[in-house]
Amino acid sequence: PRDTVDVVIVGSGGAGFSAAVSAHDNGAKVILIEKEPVIGGNAKLAAGGMNAAWIDQQKAKDIKDSPELMYKDTMKGGRDLNDPALVEILTSHSKGSVDWMTQMGADLNDVGRMGGASVNRSHRPTGGAGVGAHVVQVLYDNAVKRNIDLRMNTRGIEVLKTDDGKVKGILVKGMYKGYYWVKADAVVLATGGFAKNNDRVASLDPKLKGFISTNQPGAVGDGLDVAENAGGALKDMQYIQAHPTLSVKGGVMVTEAVRGNGAILVNREGKRFVNEITTRDKASAAILGQTGKSAFLIFDDSVRKSLSKIDKYIGLGVAPSADSLVKLGEMEGIDGKALTETVARYNSLVTSGKDSDFERPNLPRALNEGNYYAIEVTPGVHHTMGGVMIDTKAEVVNAKKQVIPGLYGAGEVTGGVHGANRLGGNAISDIITFGRLAGEEAAKYSKKN
Numbered sequence: 001p002r003d004t005v006d007v008v009i010v011g012s013g014g015a016g017f018s019a020a021v022s023a024h025d026n027g028a029k030v031i032l033i034e035k036e037p038v039i040g041g042n043a044k045l046a047a048g049g050m051n052a053a054w055i056d057q058q059k060a061k062d063i064k065d066s067p068e069l070m071y072k073d074t075m076k077g078g079r080d081l082n083d084p085a086l087v088e089i090l091t092s093h094s095k096g097s098v099d100w101m102t103q104m105g106a107d108l109n110d111v112g113r114m115g116g117a118s119v120n121r122s123h124r125p126t127g128g129a130g131v132g133a134h135v136v137q138v139l140y141d142n143a144v145k146r147n148i149d150l151r152m153n154t155r156g157i158e159v160l161k162t163d164d165g166k167v168k169g170i171l172v173k174g175m176y177k178g179y180y181w182v183k184a185d186a187v188v189l190a191t192g193g194f195a196k197n198n199d200r201v202a203s204l205d206p207k208l209k210g211f212i213s214t215n216q217p218g219a220v221g222d223g224l225d226v227a228e229n230a231g232g233a234l235k236d237m238q239y240i241q242a243h244p245t246l247s248v249k250g251g252v253m254v255t256e257a258v259r260g261n262g263a264i265l266v267n268r269e270g271k272r273f274v275n276e277i278t279t280r281d282k283a284s285a286a287i288l289g290q291t292g293k294s295a296f297l298i299f300d301d302s303v304r305k306s307l308s309k310i311d312k313y314i315g316l317g318v319a320p321s322a323d324s325l326v327k328l329g330e331m332e333g334i335d336g337k338a339l340t341e342t343v344a345r346y347n348s349l350v351t352s353g354k355d356s357d358f359e360r361p362n363l364p365r366a367l368n369e370g371n372y373y374a375i376e377v378t379p380g381v382h383h384t385m386g387g388v389m390i391d392t393k394a395e396v397v398n399a400k401k402q403v404i405p406g407l408y409g410a411g412e413v414t415g416g417v418h419g420a421n422r423l424g425g426n427a428i429s430d431i432i433t434f435g436r437l438a439g440e441e442a443a444k445y446s447k448k449n
């Protein structure tokens, strides 16, 4: 081997960095490898928030939440196909994970609403700006502070095992160094999902053939093959999530928080057609059912002011505005008269406090301040729920649920946490909690071996 360490982490997203920092803090010598020239994976792109219950920021705002309620919401969102033991970890550790990140310097003080959640539990930086970029930056800074050996342009190719089936290292390919192997007692796979690999996506769910994707280029699923070749079983591969709101003009994902903070969805006919904060699968299907297979997020300046991320969309030119709904309709090809009636009707529902049209559970504010905005959106492939099977110690298991000694998995590369459908805000929670757990378990395991 070229190097000898205790733990090798594969992938530099939120799960990989969490695992690296936690393995290090549990006494392990660590190498973190990343096949792309940039760190952060998809985690860096996450815009919504980090779900957690029940933490001080919520208490301060008198939001009544609990790990039990988060558990219930997560199972319901995943159509009860989630692995209950993993959801139990996700929800009971969520507070500890926010505290851990906060101790490392993260600002997760803003609390917002995401689809499928009974209460506001999505924690994000003050002002609501991109949680993923922030979390990755904090983890990266902490990895640097600890002198963790981070190797870019280095792909994990094959997990190497002893004759009796224990992990003994990993074969990697560096862009300049070529192939070499690193000796290690434990390997943590944190390689993310495969949403960017449309051939693989469409082979599992033909309805998604040709869909655009929100993911970064590395999200093609080669880590799943590494896991499978090492004996790991894959599960739930057919469950692939389309994010309901990708901007048609710019291809950027428009965070669910825009709806959570009050935007409505209308079709070209100027009418609402769905509870805007339903789960992602239902919202996607509803949008694809409209004329032109797209819809418009409509909001005003009060919503814009409530979420700084919206200024980014405006800056990107994907959220045109006008001082009247009729003008906005003319610009965007929406029936302006119907749109005016729809917004008036919606505002009256906000006043009454109950959405008797579509049963939307939160009605944060009327849409009647300043300019109006429209973002045309369509669903794109966003997250792959399936992946390698793990147990409650983040150990990778085979089809018979037997542990592969020394092999761990965390984050989107794993299957089971989210069942058939992931709730917004649960990805960041998942990668921090399970990344941290995998790092800790891998470090402990390497000490024993």
Ligand code: ADP
Pocket (backbone or CB within 6 Å): 010, 011, 012, 013, 014, 015, 016, 033, 034, 035, 036, 038, 039, 040, 041, 042, 043, 044, 154, 155, 156, 157, 190, 191, 192, 193, 218, 219, 222, 223, 226, 410, 411, 412, 413, 431
């Ligand atoms: P998660 O959200 O689970 O942390 P991300 O998508 O954020 O997942 O990060 C996964 C990272 O792993 C990406 O940066 C991706 O480029 C990297 N990666 C994927 N496959 C490999 C591999 N075989 N070797 C090294 N890095 C990989």
